[in-house]
Amino acid sequence: MKIATWNINGVKARIESALTYLREAAPDVVCLQEIKCVDEAFPAEAFEDLGYSAAVHGQKGFNGVAILSKAGLEDVRRKLAGDDADEQARYVEATVASSKGAVRIASIYLPNGNPAGSDKFAYKLAWLARLNRRFRTLLDQEMPLVLAGDYNVIPERVDAKRPEAWIGDALFRPESRGALQSLFNLGLTDAVRACHPEPGVYTFWDYQAGAWQKDDGIRIDHLLLSPQAADLLLAAGVDRMARGWEKPSDHAPAWVELDL
DNA sequence: ATGGCGCGTCAAACGCGA
Secondary structure, three states: OEEEEEEOOOOOOOHHHHHHHHHHHOOOEEEEEOOOOOHHHOOHHHHHOOOOEEEEEOOOOOOOEEEEEOOOOEEEEEOOOOOOOOOOOOEEEEEEOOOOOOEEEEEEEOOOOOOOOOHHHHHHHHHHHHHHHHHHHHHOOOOOEEEEEEOOOOOOHHHEOOHHHHOOOOOOOHHHHHHHHHHHHOOOEEHHHHHOOOOOOOOEEOOOOOOOOOOOEEOOEEEEEOHHHHOOEEEEEEOHHHHHOOOOOOEOOEEEEEOO
């Protein structure tokens, strides 16, 4: 089972790229972030035509997440627990069945948090703490978990072409990195890094300043695996080609293949 | 060395992202 995660930066603006990706990469499941539309405006029919059903948690104009699956979606859960006043659509969870067992999958869009020290930064850190609590609850179930999405955190210096340029940025602040490390320390495996210890593995290149042409990237989209999923890990990587397409998202899809 | 984009909203700039 191939499970991908992609911050698509507007599903309506990117629908042709999304369909091309599904045809070319043939993932069984795709977690989308930044769909930037309400549930009713999500182009579900176009995905259904390729055999995918969808679980959507949308919002007008900003944010918004979804999960597409060829094998159906069960027990869909929207919103991240821990703050009833949080109206931002950044989290959806569902179970996908396979012949070898079920996997619980989350599509996550963590707040950016810039500028550091602002209310937005506090929201990011609070969101990471809520995510930690949710992950602990899920890990208690001792089942395969793939917790995938745009975490908006650069884990290590090796995850940026120019780490010095990110000092002080909310994506690379010690508080953000520490909170991500705390998620890893729950026993979760960073699938792409586990398969690719080498430098130069990125998932985001800014639209500005020719970042893509210079390969001036960062790795902020991650797939975290529970021990039960890590035991099934076959391969993981980044589908960089999507960043080179016409009218691209600024993120490329990251993916993991499990023996499921 | 500097600056260099793009989406959605709602119809011109602006909020937002990373």
